[in-house]
Amino acid sequence: MDHLKAMQCLVRAVELGSLSAAARELALTQPTASKQVAALEKHVGARLLTRSTTTLALTEAGKRFYPKARGVLEEYAAALADVRDQAETAVGVLRVNAPVSLGVLRLNALLLAFMQQHPRIEVELVLNDRFIDLTEENVDIALRLGGPPPGNAIARHMADSPRWLVAAPTYLHAAPPLHTPADLLQGQQWLRNAWLSAGDLQLLGPAQQRMAIPASAHYRSNSSLALRDAMLHGAGLCLTPAWLVQDLLDEGRLMRVLPEWNGQPQPAWLVYPQRRYQPLRARLLLDYLARALVALPGFSAPL
Incomplete structure (x- = not known):
């Protein structure tokens, strides 16, 4: 079994929401994709996905395995790019988290403009007002208001309101x-x-x-x-x-x-997981938001 291909199939199935969608993207048949995931589960020794004809979800073991598998794939892509001396491609899915009000009033428009600049990048915007664990909920970038920022992630103080x-x-x-x-x-x-x-x-x-x-x-x-x-x-x-x-x-x-x-001013933070490698799509969005946030109505450079 090709473990990298099997992990890629699992990761893309989770990100796209179905094995059939992952199979189409990876130029596989749906039965082949299912067999790859099943073989990976057998190799790991635990069920990673629960599947039906309409839904797909990570098991508890899958929730632990998925972010690590995604990290392995990102490290592998970075290693290939370094060896081949090729520019990385801005493609893939970004999962972004923000407070509801800021997301609706301000961030939504920024992300749509970003996607127009980078049409091969997909964004999933998750809005809630609680401080989430980025790794546990598979979030690439979060925008947090107030403080202090979480200690288990990297936080950049980008603006104040x-x-x-x-x-x-x-x-x-x-x-x-x-x-x-x-x-x-x-x-x-x-x-x-x-x-x-x-x-x-x-x-x-x-x-x-x-x-x-x-x-x-x-x-x-x-x-x-x-x-x-x-x-x-x-x-x-x-x-x-x-x-x-x-x-x-x-x-x-x-x-x-x-x-x-x-x-007292309200600080705005860009927060992202502590990982050795950030894919190009995440770096591009971080740089874009760092420029755009401070220019939003009601924000200014940190005091």
Whole structure:
């Protein structure tokens, strides 16, 4: 048995979602692809895939074997390129992870533009708001907001987004006047992330003045998109990163409040697994995002 070909068949079946798709790409028949994976499972001594006519999934053993097999194939491709002195080809699948709001509002457009530049690269964008294990979930590149970054991966601090006090004109027209920081303590309606619903808001002002606002939120959500929409509906005042609302501020649909007072900036990190070899497709995307993130509305170079 050719172990490299069998591992390639397994890896591409996982990435493409079916053995038949992997077989077509590798110019094999579907029965041949199935036999290669079965032979690999026999050699390993464990079932790696569960298969039916419509679904394919990694077993627990497969979840451990897959990232290592993928790494072996990448190392082999790099060795061939070095020996042959050939330029590597920008081709293959990239699995990218990001927070939901940032992915929908900003990252989605960036990735589509990247794919137009590199039509042989495929991207799978996985959006969620939890910090995932990149190796366990087969993620090539993640974009993380806040910190600190995970210690078991490489993290590059690419940009910062200031946090501003923001509200809709309809809210500001009906709410108690906001002329000084003390007015923040007088009957304001606050919107906050669900996991930050308790505790004071920390603000920085002129000459590094500090102020703690005991802002008990009357509306909370675990979704930044929901909070953005609530602000637009005039539901309250929110301390929010600029990237989430910069377009709405530019359009005049939201307004900054007490602009000399701000929260701590929100850092943006590019995170990727610690591996000796990064395929060209991953290096290209990392370089592209490093340039593009800092130019997005509401972001700036790290402070």
